[in-house]
Amino acid sequence: MIGRRSFLITTLMAFGFAFLYIPILSMIVYSFNESRLVTVWAGFSTKWYVELVQNEQILNAAKLSLQIAAINATGAVILGTLAGLALSRFRRFKGRTLMTGMTTAPLVMPEVITGLSLLLLFVAMEQVFGWPAGRGMTTITIAHMTFSMAYVTVVIQSRLSSLDESLEEAAMDLGAKPAKVFLLITLPIIFPAILAGWLLAFTLSWDDLVITSFVSGPGSSTLPLVIFSKVRLGVSPDINALATIMVTIVAIGIVSAGLYMQRQERRRERDIQAALAANQ
Amino acid sequence: MVNVRPETKLEPWKDPAAEPYIRIERVTKKFGDFVAVDEVSLNIYRGEIFCLLGASGCGKTTLLRMLAGFEEPTAGRISIDGADMAGIPPYQRPVNMMFQSYALFPHMSVEQNVAFGLKQDRLPKAEIRERVAAILELVRMTGFSGRKPHQLSGGQRQRVALARSLVKQPKLLLLDEPLGALDKKLREHTQFELVNIQEKLGVTFVVVTHDQEEAMTLASRIGVMDHGKIVQVGTPSDIYEYPTSRFVADFVGSVNLFQGALVEDEPDYVRVASAELERPVYVNHGVSSPPDATVWVALRPEKIVIAREPPASLEDNCAEGVVQEIAYLGDVSVYLVKLKSGRTVRVTRPNMRRQSAAFDRITWDEQVWLSWDPSSPVVVTQ
Amino acid sequence: MSTVPRSQARRQPPVFLAELMAWIRAFGPYRWASGRLKDWGVTGRTLVIGTPYLWLVLFFLVPFIIVLKISVSDIRLGMPPYEPLLHWVEHQVVTLKINLGNYAFLFEDPLYRNAYLNSIWMAATSTFFCLLIGYPMAYGIARTSPSWRNLLLMMVMLPFWTSFLLRVYAWIGILKNNGLINNTLMALGVIDDPIVMLQTDFAVYMGIVYSYLPFMVLPLYANLEKMDLTLLEAAADLGCRPMKAFVTITLPLSIPGIVAGSMLVFIPAVGEFVIPALLGGPDSLMIGRVLWEEFFHNRDWPVASAVAIAMLVLLVGPIMILQYNQGRQAGAHR
Numbered sequence: 001m002i003g004r005r006s007f008l009i010t011t012l013m014a015f016g017f018a019f020l021y022i023p024i025l026s027m028i029v030y031s032f033n034e035s036r037l038v039t040v041w042a043g044f045s046t047k048w049y050v051e052l053v054q055n056e057q058i059l060n061a062a063k064l065s066l067q068i069a070a071i072n073a074t075g076a077v078i079l080g081t082l083a084g085l086a087l088s089r090f091r092r093f094k095g096r097t098l099m100t101g102m103t104t105a106p107l108v109m110p111e112v113i114t115g116l117s118l119l120l121l122f123v124a125m126e127q128v129f130g131w132p133a134g135r136g137m138t139t140i141t142i143a144h145m146t147f148s149m150a151y152v153t154v155v156i157q158s159r160l161s162s163l164d165e166s167l168e169e170a171a172m173d174l175g176a177k178p179a180k181v182f183l184l185i186t187l188p189i190i191f192p193a194i195l196a197g198w199l200l201a202f203t204l205s206w207d208d209l210v211i212t213s214f215v216s217g218p219g220s221s222t223l224p225l226v227i228f229s230k231v232r233l234g235v236s237p238d239i240n241a242l243a244t245i246m247v248t249i250v251a252i253g254i255v256s257a258g259l260y261m262q263r264q265e266r267r268r269e270r271d272i273q274a275a276l277a278a279n280q
Numbered sequence: 281m282v283n284v285r286p287e288t289k290l291e292p293w294k295d296p297a298a299e300p301y302i303r304i305e306r307v308t309k310k311f312g313d314f315v316a317v318d319e320v321s322l323n324i325y326r327g328e329i330f331c332l333l334g335a336s337g338c339g340k341t342t343l344l345r346m347l348a349g350f351e352e353p354t355a356g357r358i359s360i361d362g363a364d365m366a367g368i369p370p371y372q373r374p375v376n377m378m379f380q381s382y383a384l385f386p387h388m389s390v391e392q393n394v395a396f397g398l399k400q401d402r403l404p405k406a407e408i409r410e411r412v413a414a415i416l417e418l419v420r421m422t423g424f425s426g427r428k429p430h431q432l433s434g435g436q437r438q439r440v441a442l443a444r445s446l447v448k449q450p451k452l453l454l455l456d457e458p459l460g461a462l463d464k465k466l467r468e469h470t471q472f473e474l475v476n477i478q479e480k481l482g483v484t485f486v487v488v489t490h491d492q493e494e495a496m497t498l499a500s501r502i503g504v505m506d507h508g509k510i511v512q513v514g515t516p517s518d519i520y521e522y523p524t525s526r527f528v529a530d531f532v533g534s535v536n537l538f539q540g541a542l543v544e545d546e547p548d549y550v551r552v553a554s555a556e557l558e559r560p561v562y563v564n565h566g567v568s569s570p571p572d573a574t575v576w577v578a579l580r581p582e583k584i585v586i587a588r589e590p591p592a593s594l595e596d597n598c599a600e601g602v603v604q605e606i607a608y609l610g611d612v613s614v615y616l617v618k619l620k621s622g623r624t625v626r627v628t629r630p631n632m633r634r635q636s637a638a639f640d641r642i643t644w645d646e647q648v649w650l651s652w653d654p655s656s657p658v659v660v661t662q
Numbered sequence: 663m664s665t666v667p668r669s670q671a672r673r674q675p676p677v678f679l680a681e682l683m684a685w686i687r688a689f690g691p692y693r694w695a696s697g698r699l700k701d702w703g704v705t706g707r708t709l710v711i712g713t714p715y716l717w718l719v720l721f722f723l724v725p726f727i728i729v730l731k732i733s734v735s736d737i738r739l740g741m742p743p744y745e746p747l748l749h750w751v752e753h754q755v756v757t758l759k760i761n762l763g764n765y766a767f768l769f770e771d772p773l774y775r776n777a778y779l780n781s782i783w784m785a786a787t788s789t790f791f792c793l794l795i796g797y798p799m800a801y802g803i804a805r806t807s808p809s810w811r812n813l814l815l816m817m818v819m820l821p822f823w824t825s826f827l828l829r830v831y832a833w834i835g836i837l838k839n840n841g842l843i844n845n846t847l848m849a850l851g852v853i854d855d856p857i858v859m860l861q862t863d864f865a866v867y868m869g870i871v872y873s874y875l876p877f878m879v880l881p882l883y884a885n886l887e888k889m890d891l892t893l894l895e896a897a898a899d900l901g902c903r904p905m906k907a908f909v910t911i912t913l914p915l916s917i918p919g920i921v922a923g924s925m926l927v928f929i930p931a932v933g934e935f936v937i938p939a940l941l942g943g944p945d946s947l948m949i950g951r952v953l954w955e956e957f958f959h960n961r962d963w964p965v966a967s968a969v970a971i972a973m974l975v976l977l978v979g980p981i982m983i984l985q986y987n988q989g990r991q992a993g994a995h996r
Contacts (some may be wrong), residue, residue: 110933
């Protein structure tokens with residue numbers, strides 16, 4: 001009975017993972033295809049990779065995207081950590097409800113609305129203050145920070161709410177002022193969450209097409225914008241090559257992070273066992 | 281109870297000229313509509329181990345947190361060593377606290393944890409090292425200074441937390457359920473250790489606990505709390521032998537309570553009649569109570585004698601019943617005896633002889649007599 | 663602080679960091695700035711709350727007010743392509759010109775109503791299929807051995823961290839007329855002529871289900887992994903067969919996970935633009951795409967704004983109220 005059911009589950013699971021991975025694998029396989037006709041196999045070749053690294057437009061776009069993503073992630077982490085701190089450590093302040101709403105709303109807001117509203121804001125600001133003059137990297141970064149800080153806030157807030165508040169109280173009790181408590185106790189303990197938030201914000205920005213389309217200007221084409229305009233015209237093999245590179249980087253990152261975490265976990269378990277044994 | 285204290289007993293609360301170290305004056309704390317602490321006034325003296333005892337939610341932890349500075353009183357005044365504590369943040373109070381969860385910083389070693397407080401005072405490195413080493417020796421954790429908290433057992437963590445809160449030589453140490461997370465064997469051992477350390481350093485302890493045994497062992501005085509109010513303050517034996525209310529009698533230890541009325545009220549003795557007992561209860565000390573008031577007689581189970589034969593005098597302080605249940609606990613046995621009135625009385629009896637078939641002990645459904653000394657019952661009026 | 667007066671007397675001379683801090687504190691502009699901040703009652707607390715607050719008000723709240731304003735303006739040619747609301751007439755009199763025509767237009771033209779309903783329908787259907795595929799996956803992962811579990815979880819996470827756009831793009835190569843599926847089927851002789859799949863609603867469904875599957879699996883897994891397995895043992899002990907135990911115990915207990923996963927899929931799917939734009943045909947109407955086209959192709963900012971406001975009121979509002987109530991319920995249970 002139990003064996004049969006687990007066979008069913010295994011089959012369904014295998015189907016699910018196949019569904020997840022066949023499209024990715026097909027991109028990887030066809031990135032090595034000789035033929036321009038993406039789906040007809042004509043022999044192994046790395047020429048699309050060569051073409052990719054010679055494509056100025058894509059390289060420039062990637063560079064711009066990297067810059068924006070890094071600045072955005074850093075800014076979003078600062079804003080998101082402050083917001084998470086405010087929401088989880090200051091129980092009462094004026095406009096708390098509004099702030100809670102504003103930090104969760106971007107999570108459920110369709111991207112088209114966020115993009116449109118920010119563009120209209122930038123246009124109005126330019127009319128009134130003359131800044132930002134036109135749209136480009138600055139406006140893209142501001143827009144990305146606004147929506148990705150909401151995600152960071154959620155990550156930080158949930159980490160802070162699971163953090164034993166008596167740790168912070170103990171530090172204060174031992175003579176540390178609030179700012180010092182944050183730097184010496186809270187920050188080191190929630191650092192993994194901050195790192196996760198940074199990576200999340202980086203990925204969101206790196207990946208964003210819709211909001212960027214609204215707030216970008218001439219000469220500020222990020223990588224998703226370039227990819228989108230290319231794939232609208234049909235499949236192109238150098239995009240397959242690009243996808244393969246990106247999947248490889250993400251896979252290496254995830255696997256090494258997973259292995260690192262597993263090792264930490266094992267070491268921790270061993271330590272706990274040792275401590276218990278010593279106690280007896 | 282344990283008595284590790286020297287014979288010259290310190291009882292400053294009996295000396296009207298003694299200056300209290302902590303003064304809590306009509307302190308109230310409200311969270312919204314909920315009154316956590318309700319007009320509590322309390323004096324605690326230098327060198328005491330004062331235990332706040334009560335069920336969870338009675339306000340004892342809130343009171344402790346107000347002493348530490350984590351909560352501000354809604355009304356009332358707290359002063360420590362003559363200084364008003366209003367508006368003084370926790371990091372400026374001459375007070376340290378040991379947390380229930382120990383709150384050891386997980387990213388710091390034992391040594392860094394203990395040194396944290398001293399570093400906040402910007403002491404010279406050499407002195408910090410010296411004092412950390414000394415306090416770790418006191419709590420017998422010298423060999424563990426490089427370990428992280430997760431590499432320690434529960435008992436070791438408790439000792440590190442104690443060392444960390446003592447290393448700044450506070451005049452007042454607050455302990456929130458200090459032994460709550462330890463298993464029973466370790467707890468007993470640690471209780472004695474805590475008392476020893478307290479004497480060696482001369483620190484004043486305020487301990488919060490829900491465990492009456494812990495309070496009895498540690499405390500010089502106990503404050504019993506209920507619904508945000510202090511209901512009785514006294515030495516452990518005062519609290520146990522002379523409870524002033526039904527709540528305290530019932531909360532500390534177990535007790536048989538009989539409702540009744542005073543039939544004779546003299547300065548040196550009283551007689552109480554209760555519908556649940558056929559014969560009156562004679563108490564050989566006076567009671568201050570308004571006439572006609574309902575009173576309760578509190579009788580501890582270990583102070584009742586159980587026997588097959590009737591006592592010498594059948595006039596008062598005895599009752600007849602049938603054994604309903606026996607619980608053998610090893611050191612003592614608990615008897616539940618049903619009286620003729622239908623009331624069940626709890627009696628404990630030490631097992632002074634080994635149980636065996638040859639030993640003819642009182643057993644189920646036997647007719648027995650219960651009796652007690654006139655000094656044993658306590659009359660409470662509320 | 664005052665507990666160790668004895669040792670405070672012989673304080674160590676300031677180390678490097680302390681020296682630096684002292685130098686910064688003595689620095690004129692710093693002193694001036696911190697003094698002014700103190701005068702205005704700015705503390706660490708106000709900075710922590712105020713900074714993100716100000717940012718969100720400026721870049722999240724104010725934009726909506728502008729969108730609201732433009733949605734009641736008239737369209738005009740030029741940049742920006744809308745008329746100002748306030749008109750100055752003869753120096754002093756200000757007239758307010760509100761044009762509700764944009765909203766009326768939304769209700770009159772069935773295009774918008776259909777797009778709106780179609781978005782909800784497509785998002786809901788896709789969510790259902792995500793659940794159908796995702797539940798066995800989450801269940802399977804939660805019930806395998808811990809070492810396998812980590813590997814499988816990583817495999818769910820990988821697409822989640824990979825570019826969304828590229829994953830949608832991969833489906834073009836699979837679904838098009840000479841794509842992977844058609845080529846395979848024709849090679850096997852199942853079909854003679856390619857099935858048209860790209861630029862149909864089917865492709866949009868595939869794209870949404872595929873893209874958002876990890877969002878369904880992860881919360882479901884988190885829920886199923888937490889479940890107390892002794893409950894199933896108790897059920898078996900009381901004579902319940904495994905299939906029935908699943909239906910009467912596991913499934914009801916996993917409802918919070920199902921709700922969380924469904925929200926995570928449904929909410930972004932409703933406003934989706936990329937997937938219908940790349941995989942859908944010209945008649946795959948989704949509200950996000952309509953807004954996009956109104957804005958970029960027709961350059962009708964007022965109508966695009968009206969569409970945004972309508973979406974906000976009819977879609978985002980209800981979702982937020984639902985979430986708020988759920989949060990309150992969860993809070994009350996604790």
